[in-house]
Structure formats: C-alpha cells, structure tokens
Amino acid sequence: MTTLTLADLGWSPRHSAQLTDEDAGATPARVNKVSRSRITALSAEGPLRLITQGEESTGNYVTGDWVLADAAQGIVLRRLERDTLLTRRAAGSGLDTQLIAANVDTLGIVTSCNADFNIARLERYLAMAASAGCVPLIILTKSDTAEDPRDYERRAEALSPLASAIAMNAKAEDAAEVLKPWADNGQTFALVGSSGVGKTTLANALTGAEDATAGVREDDAKGRHTTTSRGLAQTIFGGWLIDTPGMRALRLNDAADGIGAVFADVEALTEQCKFRDCAHETEPGCAVQAAVAAGTLDADRVKRFLKLVREDEINQEASHERRARERDFKKMTKTVIAASKRKRGKK
Numbered sequence: 001m002t003t004l005t006l007a008d009l010g011w012s013p014r015h016s017a018q019l020t021d022e023d024a025g026a027t028p029a030r031v032n033k034v035s036r037s038r039i040t041a042l043s044a045e046g047p048l049r050l051i052t053q054g055e056e057s058t059g060n061y062v063t064g065d066w067v068l069a070d071a072a073q074g075i076v077l078r079r080l081e082r083d084t085l086l087t088r089r090a091a092g093s094g095l096d097t098q099l100i101a102a103n104v105d106t107l108g109i110v111t112s113c114n115a116d117f118n119i120a121r122l123e124r125y126l127a128m129a130a131s132a133g134c135v136p137l138i139i140l141t142k143s144d145t146a147e148d149p150r151d152y153e154r155r156a157e158a159l160s161p162l163a164s165a166i167a168m169n170a171k172a173e174d175a176a177e178v179l180k181p182w183a184d185n186g187q188t189f190a191l192v193g194s195s196g197v198g199k200t201t202l203a204n205a206l207t208g209a210e211d212a213t214a215g216v217r218e219d220d221a222k223g224r225h226t227t228t229s230r231g232l233a234q235t236i237f238g239g240w241l242i243d244t245p246g247m248r249a250l251r252l253n254d255a256a257d258g259i260g261a262v263f264a265d266v267e268a269l270t271e272q273c274k275f276r277d278c279a280h281e282t283e284p285g286c287a288v289q290a291a292v293a294a295g296t297l298d299a300d301r302v303k304r305f306l307k308l309v310r311e312d313e314i315n316q317e318a319s320h321e322r323r324a325r326e327r328d329f330k331k332m333t334k335t336v337i338a339a340s341k342r343k344r345g346k347k
C-alpha cells in the first residue's frame with residue numbers, strides 16, 4: 001500500500017481536537033481488523049500490528065476505530081471518540097452488544113428494484129443507520145431489470161425525510177462512479193442488505209477488486225465470498241469501504257432513537273395522546289389513530305412503526321433478562337468456588 005496521510009485515512013479536525021499534550025509522540029491509527037489477541041491498523045507510518053495494554057480486551061475495538069498507538073512498542077494507548085457506531089445484538093454469547101463498525105459516514109442500504117424491495121425492511125435499516133449516527137443512502141440495484149426504476153426511488157424517499165435513494169445497475173461500467181460522492185477522499189462507507197442484492201458487486205466495483213461474484217460463488221461450498229473478511233478496504237476514489245462478516249447480519253439494537261428519527265411525524269403525534277402510556281391502538285384520545293381516521297397518516301405506516309417499537313423493546317427486555325441471568329450465574333459460580341475451597345480446606 002502506498003503511503004497514506006491521516007486525511008486519507010479519514011482524520012478530521014474533530015480528531016485533532018481530542019489530542020492533549022500527553023498524546024505527543026503517539027501515532028494516530030485507523031483500526032483495520034481485530035482478532036482476539038491483536039489489532040491491525042493503518043497509519044501515516046504504515047500498517048501497524050498492535051496489542052492492547054495490560055488486561056484490556058481487543059473486543060473494545062472495532063474496524064474503523066481511531067486509536068492512538070505507541071508505534072515502536074506496538075501497543076494501543078487509547079481510542080478516540082467515535083462519530084458513529086454500528087452494533088448488533090449478539091446471539092447466544094454472554095455479551096449483549098457486539099461492535100460491528102465504527103466511524104462509518106454513510107451506510108449504503110442495498111435493496112433491488114424487484115421483490116427484495118420491502119418498505120418495512122428499509123425502515124428497519126433506516127432506523128439502524130439513524131441510531132448508529134450514519135447518513136443513510138438507499139441503493140436500489142438491478143435498475144436494468146425494472147420497468148420504472150424512478151418509481152422505486154420515489155417510494156424509497158417517501159419513507160422518511162432522512163432517506164435519499166438512487167436506482168442503479170451495480171454491474172454497469174459506471175457503478176463505482178455513481179457512488180463516488182459517498183466514497184471518496186477519506187470518507188467511510190459500508191453496505192448492508194439482504195443476500196443477493198448486489199453488495200459484493202458494488203464492493204468490488206468500489207475497491208477495484210476482481211469480480212469475485214462470478215466464479216468464487218460456485219467454488220465456495222458455503223456460498224461465501226473471499227471478500228467478506230476484508231475489514232477496511234480503500235476505494236478507488238480514496239475513501240474507505242468497511243466490509244466485515246458482522247455487517248451482513250445487522251439487526252436492530254437499541255434503536256429507539258433511530259426509530260424516532262425515521263418516524264418523526266408519528267412520534268410527534270404520540271406526544272399528543274391523552275394517555276402517557278397510550279399503545280396507539282384502540283385507546284380513547286389517541287392522536288395517532290385520530291390522524292389515521294382523519295386521513296393525514298397512513299394506517300400501514302403506523303402499524304410498521306408500532307411493530308418496530310415492539311421489536312426494539314423485546315430486544316431490550318431480552319438483554320435485561322440476559323444480564324440478570326449472567327449476574328445469577330456469577331453468583332452461582334462464586335458460591336460453588338467458595339464451597340469447593342472450603343472442601344479443599346478440610347482435606
């Protein structure tokens with residue numbers, strides 16, 4: 001890799017502002033990949049292989065993070081504040097929240113101009129982007145197979161004031177060029193969406209990688225692409241594309257704020273309901289249902305809003321329960337250890 005400047009890596013005045021006199025001599029670096037024992041990062045001094053200090057887990061860091069490092073010792077000193085953070089609820093593991101990517105400026109929400117186009121799914125992704133702090137861009141691939149791609153754009157943009165949408169052919173010569181405004185000059189971009197919508201095709205176009213979708217798919221029994229564990233890949237325009245396996249399995253996590261942003265109009269109405277705990281279904285004095293009755297609010301939109309809120313609440317409850325279970329488990333282990341020590345002591 002050619003030498004990169006901090007600006008190339010996405011460094012901004014917001015980062016400089018976080019430096020203190022004590023940081024003199026430390027090397028700013030952008031985290032590329034994180035494994036259990038090691039962090040690889042990119043810096044103006046070249047790629048770095050880093051370990052954490054003392055007992056700190058590498059799990060505190062994620063692709064896209066900015067850190068300050070002792071480059072000579074190969075140690076991470078500290079992490080700078082994150083502008084944005086994509087997380088997901090970890091399935092089955094003890095951890096509640098799994099970090100997916102940090103400092104993603106624009107989240108490309110990929111769907112296609114066909115049966116994959118699903119309003120509820122788009123709203124869920126929009127809420128995810130909003131709760132992470134990323135600018136959402138709805139990318140409608142396979143425009144070449146649709147009769148009226150503009151109609152898809154209009155329907156996508158109608159979903160929320162936050163949404164801008166572009167219909168495109170991901171396989172066209174100019175595919176990367178179309179996405180350039182979001183993926184050049186140190187900007188960080190990431191792609192989410194269902195399987196088969198064209199994420200790999202777009203990623204390859206943006207990074208100038210060989211088209212891996214044609215042959216690799218057949219060879220790989222699990223249907224995985226060689227490109228899924230890339231971490232931080234430079235785009236042909238000098239921006240960054242974050243592509244990690246976790247990106248492919250994002251779920252709603254702590255998204256109340258995000259849902260509120262996507263459904264700002266509905267949220268505003270809920271403030272006017274007669275009862276504070278109004279479920280916006282059949283309660284008297286419900287401003288949301290009143291708007292539906294008056295024809296100023298779409299009933300289906302309200303249904304989708306309520307469904308997302310419920311989904312987010314259930315996730316939150318599940319994580320509280322898990323935390324409680326973990327506490328019980330810790331207590332139990334302590335008791336068992338204490339008991340076995342007592343036993344050993346008797347021997």
Ligand SMILES: Nc1nc2c(ncn2[C@@H]2O[C@H](COP(=O)(O)OP(=O)(O)OP(=O)(O)O)[C@@H](O)[C@H]2O)c(=O)[nH]1
Binds near residue numbers: 141197201
């Ligand atoms: N005609 C047409 N085909 C496309 C377009 N985008 C993607 N494809 C094709 O759709 C198929 C799936 O594309 P991928 O890029 O592998 O999709 P993906 O989102 O990475 O899928 P996963 O890796 O399963 O998540 C491939 O055969 C692509 O060539 C498009 O805009 N137009």
Ligand SMILES: [Zn+2]
Binds near residue numbers: 285
């Ligand atoms: Zn109500």
